[in-house]
Amino acid sequence: MSIRVFSAPLLAAAWLAAGAAGAEEPIRVGMILEMSGPFADIGRQILNGANAYIRAHGDKVAGRQIELIVKDTTGASPDVAKRLAQELITNDNVDFLAGFGLTPNALAVASLATEARKPMIVMNAATSVITTRSPYIVRVSMTLPQVTAPLATWAIKNGIKSVYTLVSDYGPGIDAETTFKKSFTAGGGKIVGEVRVPLRNPEFAPFLQRIKDARPQAVFIFLPGSSEQPVAFMKGFAERELNKAGIRLIATGDVTEDGVLEAMGDTPMGVVTTHHYSVAHEGSQNRAFLKAYAEIAGPGTRPNFMAVGGWDGMAAIYEVARRLNGEISADKAMDVLKGLRIDSPRGPLFIDPETRDPIQTVYVRRVQKVNGKPYNVEFEQIPDVKDPGK
Amino acid sequence: MISSLIGVVFDGLAYGMLLFLISVGLSITLGLMNFVNLAHGAFGMLGGYVCAVATTHWNVPFLAALPLAFAAAALTGVLLERVLFRRLYRGSPLDQVLLTIGLTFMAIAVATYLFGSQQQALHLPRYLSGQFSVYRVDLNIYRVFLLAVGLVLTVALTLVVDRTRFGAAVRAAVDNPRVAEALGIRVALVFQIAFAAGCGLAGLGGALGVEVLGLDPVFPLKYLVYFLLVVAVGGTGTLKGPLYAALLLGVADVAGKYYVPQAGAFIIYAVMLILLIIRPQGLVSRS
Numbered sequence: 001m002s003i004r005v006f007s008a009p010l011l012a013a014a015w016l017a018a019g020a021a022g023a024e025e026p027i028r029v030g031m032i033l034e035m036s037g038p039f040a041d042i043g044r045q046i047l048n049g050a051n052a053y054i055r056a057h058g059d060k061v062a063g064r065q066i067e068l069i070v071k072d073t074t075g076a077s078p079d080v081a082k083r084l085a086q087e088l089i090t091n092d093n094v095d096f097l098a099g100f101g102l103t104p105n106a107l108a109v110a111s112l113a114t115e116a117r118k119p120m121i122v123m124n125a126a127t128s129v130i131t132t133r134s135p136y137i138v139r140v141s142m143t144l145p146q147v148t149a150p151l152a153t154w155a156i157k158n159g160i161k162s163v164y165t166l167v168s169d170y171g172p173g174i175d176a177e178t179t180f181k182k183s184f185t186a187g188g189g190k191i192v193g194e195v196r197v198p199l200r201n202p203e204f205a206p207f208l209q210r211i212k213d214a215r216p217q218a219v220f221i222f223l224p225g226s227s228e229q230p231v232a233f234m235k236g237f238a239e240r241e242l243n244k245a246g247i248r249l250i251a252t253g254d255v256t257e258d259g260v261l262e263a264m265g266d267t268p269m270g271v272v273t274t275h276h277y278s279v280a281h282e283g284s285q286n287r288a289f290l291k292a293y294a295e296i297a298g299p300g301t302r303p304n305f306m307a308v309g310g311w312d313g314m315a316a317i318y319e320v321a322r323r324l325n326g327e328i329s330a331d332k333a334m335d336v337l338k339g340l341r342i343d344s345p346r347g348p349l350f351i352d353p354e355t356r357d358p359i360q361t362v363y364v365r366r367v368q369k370v371n372g373k374p375y376n377v378e379f380e381q382i383p384d385v386k387d388p389g390k
Numbered sequence: 391m392i393s394s395l396i397g398v399v400f401d402g403l404a405y406g407m408l409l410f411l412i413s414v415g416l417s418i419t420l421g422l423m424n425f426v427n428l429a430h431g432a433f434g435m436l437g438g439y440v441c442a443v444a445t446t447h448w449n450v451p452f453l454a455a456l457p458l459a460f461a462a463a464a465l466t467g468v469l470l471e472r473v474l475f476r477r478l479y480r481g482s483p484l485d486q487v488l489l490t491i492g493l494t495f496m497a498i499a500v501a502t503y504l505f506g507s508q509q510q511a512l513h514l515p516r517y518l519s520g521q522f523s524v525y526r527v528d529l530n531i532y533r534v535f536l537l538a539v540g541l542v543l544t545v546a547l548t549l550v551v552d553r554t555r556f557g558a559a560v561r562a563a564v565d566n567p568r569v570a571e572a573l574g575i576r577v578a579l580v581f582q583i584a585f586a587a588g589c590g591l592a593g594l595g596g597a598l599g600v601e602v603l604g605l606d607p608v609f610p611l612k613y614l615v616y617f618l619l620v621v622a623v624g625g626t627g628t629l630k631g632p633l634y635a636a637l638l639l640g641v642a643d644v645a646g647k648y649y650v651p652q653a654g655a656f657i658i659y660a661v662m663l664i665l666l667i668i669r670p671q672g673l674v675s676r677s
Contacts, residue, residue, distance in 0.1 A: 038608045041507040169655070198655030200612070202603050205401040206648035213394065228604025231509055235601065239521060239530050263511040301506065 026065035027321055027328060029314075030088030031099040032109065037075035038227070042101035042306055045259065046123050049303060049310025050098075052292035053318075061318045062326035069094060078108035085109040089116045095328040096121060098313050101306065103127040103171055110134040117330040119337065121316060123309035127171050128389030131356045136330065138337045138356045140316055140349065141309040142276045144172050144222070145179040145389035147252050150362045150382045151274040152183035155218060155250060162192045163250075164216040166207060166233075168223050169196035176222035176252060179388065184220075192216045201229065204236040211247065212240060218248040225254035225304070231264055238267040248272070253376065256367050259304040261374045268367045268374065276360050277305040277346035278376040289345035305346075312344045316351075350384075357387045396527045398648050399641060404533035406640020407540035410633050412599045412613060413620035414543060415592030417632040421621050422551070423564055423584055425475065426483050429490040430592050430617050431610025432497035433463040437593025438605040439501065442510040452515050456597050463593020464586040471585045479581065494610045501607035510605040532601060539598065540633075543591075547629050560584050619658070623665050625672015634673050635665070 031050065033043035047070060059066050069092050071084040081104075088094045089112065097113055098121040100106040106125040110133035113120040122130060122139040131137045155163065165180060167173035173196065181191055193214045195207055211219050219242070223229040230251075237249060249268075253275020256268050279290065279302060289311055293303045320336045321328065338353035350359045364380035412434055419427040437459035444450040444458050470493070478486050514532060521530045551557035562570040563577045571577050596609070603613065623639065624632030639658055646657030665673065 036502075038612065040502060040607070044507055195651045197651075201655070202613070202616075203405050203644065203647070205405065206398065206644045206646075206654075207651065209394070209397060209401070210648055210651065228509055228606065231604050232602065239519065239532070240528065241521060260509050263509040265511065265513050 024064065026067035027061070027096075027317070027326070028067050028069055028092055028094040029096045029098050029317060030085070030092060030094035031068050031070045032073060032081055032084050032088070032097065032105060033070060033099040034075060034101045034105070035070065035072035039075055039101060041259065042124060043072070043099075045304055045306035046099060046101055046310035046313075048293060048297045049289075049307030050123075050314045051310075052289065052296045052303075052307070053311045053314035055295055056288060056292035057314075057318060061321045062324070064321065064326045066314075066317070066321075073102075073105050076102045076104045078104045081105035082108040082112065085112045089118060094118065096317055096333075098317070099123055099310075100125045103130060106130050106137075107133060110137060113137060119320075119330055119333045121313045123313040124306050127175060128387055132390070135356075136334060138316065138334075138351060140312040140342070140351070140358060141305070142360070143357060143387040143389055144175045144252065146358075146360075146385055146387045147274050147276060147362050148176045148179040148222070149183045149388045150364070150385060151220070151250055151252065151272075152180050152189070153187060153382075154272070154274065154364050154380070155184065155220075156187035156189055160189065160218045160248065160250075162190045162216045162218075164192055164211045164214055164219045165194040166211065166219060166221045167194075167196055168199050168201075168229065170199055172224070173222050175389065180220050183388075197223075199224070202232065204233050205240075208233075208236045208240045208242065212242055212245055215245070216247060218250050221249070221251045221255060223251075223255055225257035225260065225306075230255040230257070231260060234264050234267040234271075243270075253278070253305065253365065256365075256376055257304045258302050258376065259306075261367070261376070262302070264374070266374075269369070271367045272364065273367075273376060274362050274364050275305065275376070276358075276362055277308045278363065278365055278378055279303060280365075280370065280375040280377050281346060281363075283345070283347065285343050286345040308345050312342055312346075312349060315342050315344070316340060352386065355387060355390055357390070359384055359386050361385065393526050394648075398645050400527065400529060401533070402641030402644035403637055404530070404536055404640070405644050406637035407533075407537050408599060408602055409616055409620050409640055410636035411536065411540055411543070412592075412595040412603070413617045413632055413636065414547070414629070415588045415590070415595060416617045417621050417624065417626075417629055418547075418588035418591065419585060421624070421626040421628070421632065422560060423479075423581065423588070424626070425479060425585070426486040427475075427490050427588070428487060428614065429493040429497065429610070430588075431596075431612075431614050432494050433467060433589040433592035434596030434599070434613075435497060435501060435605070435607070435609040436466060437463045437596035438600045438609060439505060439510065440593065441597035442512050442600060442605060445513065446511055452518065456594060459597035460590040460594040463596070464590030467586045467589025468582060470589075471582050475585065476578070476581070494614075497610060498607045501609075505607070507607055510600070512600045512605070514601055536598060544629060544633050551629060556580070556583070619662055623662055623673060625669070625675040628674045631672050631674035638665070638673075 035043040073081045100122045101124045103125040113136040114134040126144045128143045167177045253273045258279045320333045340351045342349040347361045362385045363378040365376040416430040440459045440462045441455045444455040620636045624635035642661040643658040647654035
């Protein structure tokens with residue numbers, strides 16, 4: 001029993017062969033994600049989505065293995081995200097930077113992507129400004145203004161003339177508030193009141209009472225998805241019987257996000273939202289996505305739009321690898337990514353070559369029960385929506 | 391105008407009572423026993439998960455799930471007290487902080503592993519949801535329920551601590567364990583029971599809080615500030631102190647958010663600051 005049967009020349013030959021086959025090195029994708037802490041659900045969704053894509057399409061593309069290297073930012077921590085990106089670039093020699101559930105983490109890495117010339121695929125973070133921070137950033141998710149503006153238009157068209165706005169007091173919330181106000185007043189609507197609530201806000205009662213006293217036709221809200229905030233708001237909204245006072249609830253899809261919808265009980269029934277993805281979307285791509293997702297995350301766990309971001313980010317990387325025949329170089333990759341079309345679970349997705357932001361269909365949906373379970377059921381669509389934030 | 395004022399006071403009292411309910415366990419472990427128990431929220435979370443799982447998966451009625459939540463947290467408390475906490479009763483506060491915050495992180499990891507990172511669903515029975523009107527003021531039924539539970543708990547706990555032999559034994563054991571032991575009080579047992587009660591109450595508070603606060607694995611850290619706030623402002627060594635503090639903070643917070651929403655987030659902390667400056671030893675303190 002000895003392994004010394006290999007002769008020295010044989011070993012040398014093997015070593016040479018390995019060296020020559022540099023193309024057999026894997027394509028490394030550094031995933032910078034919120035895997036623990038208060039936003040862990042975001043990281044999990046995105047990673048599951050990415051892994052589901054690999055499961056469905058094989059872990060090899062253009063003859064090269066795809067390897068995900070996952071790093072945990074532990075939350076909204078720009079300095080940690082930056083350090084992790086540095087490690088991924090210098091130690092792991094990644095070909096792509098990807099992930100980014102939250103805006104601060106994406107912004108922190110932008111300058112590194114430029115310096116190190118690494119394509120950076122933003123799979124979720126939705127503040128409009130992100131893609132302007134580096135020519136190497138591509139976003140496959142959405143921007144908040146992109147899904148907000150169509151809601152204002154829909155409200156006007158459906159006879160809603162007075163709206164009270166309530167948003168979380170941070171970047172995306174203010175983005176949503178500004179966009180909604182702009183589009184809504186431009187269409188002749190009136191904002192009768194506005195309030196920004198603290199990000200950590202366990203008690204909505206006083207805000208809801210204020211809204212009830214103001215008697216608007218509808219209240220527009222943006223609250224971060226994957227947190228207890230939308231659940232708490234919905235419960236309060238139902239408890240205080242604002243709907244019986246004739247006040248409708250409209251929101252961006254983050255609020256009735258698929259992953260949290262079941263935890264809300266019957267309270268969100270009938271809420272109208274606009275968003276780019278719903279698990280109830282009809283289409284073969286979505287069916288394939290849901291099937292692969294269930295294999296990764298286990299049956300009964302619902303994906304949400306963030307998981308779709310992970311899936312589409314991988315779809316983009318696979319397409320780049322195919323078109324470049326496995327030889328990834330940053331600038332060539334960017335050329336492929338600009339103007340890329342992806343047949344996404346959400347519907348058609350087009351990367352705007354100028355802004356590197358997605359142009360996509362935004363759906364108007366209503367929460368209702370299908371086979372006894374709550375879903376965002378799409379009933380209207382606005383095709384080819386660009387980010388109005390730029 | 392008047393009815394909106396009454397509404398605000400009611401909401402504030404109810405919110406304050408919720409703050410009290412999620413903190414009352416800590417007012418025993420930290421307040422009464424002087425043990426810096428930053429893992430309080432972890433026991434609260436345990437109660438919350440027990441309640442959520444019992445009601446949604448085992449079809450246990452909500453009211454029956456509450457004692458279950460208490461029992462589960464209390465039992466875990468006994469276990470951990472024997473294995474871990476007991477060693478640190480006389481340790482430095484820093485050791486207690488390190489141990490309990492470490493346990494909190496472990497609890498978060500375990501909860502994430504078992505239940506995933508998403509929000510848990512909890513559906514109240516019909517008789518506890520909705521609202522009713524009294525003289526044109528809308529009162530939310532669950533909030534009335536919280537107020538009632540809080541009041542009953544306070545009266546019961548105050549009676550136990552102030553009027554029973556056991557309460558006297560706890561106070562004696564905390565003040566001077568050696569003399570208490572010499573007088574025939576079984577200090578270890580007394581501490582164990584008191585600690586279990588504190589953990590059980592944390593579990594009960596967590597279960598009651600899920601409806602309003604939501605429940606995910608970061609619960610223990612997310613609301614840690616509120617637990618500590620109530621006990622610090624209320625003063626240690628009594629149960630009335632934290633109750634008054636919680637009610638005061640609740641009313642101030644709700645009124646602030648209703649009348650000056652721009653400053654909403656800061657009011658609770660401003661009130662805390664003022665109260666701590668006026669009464670650094672807490673609202674009610676045991677001399």
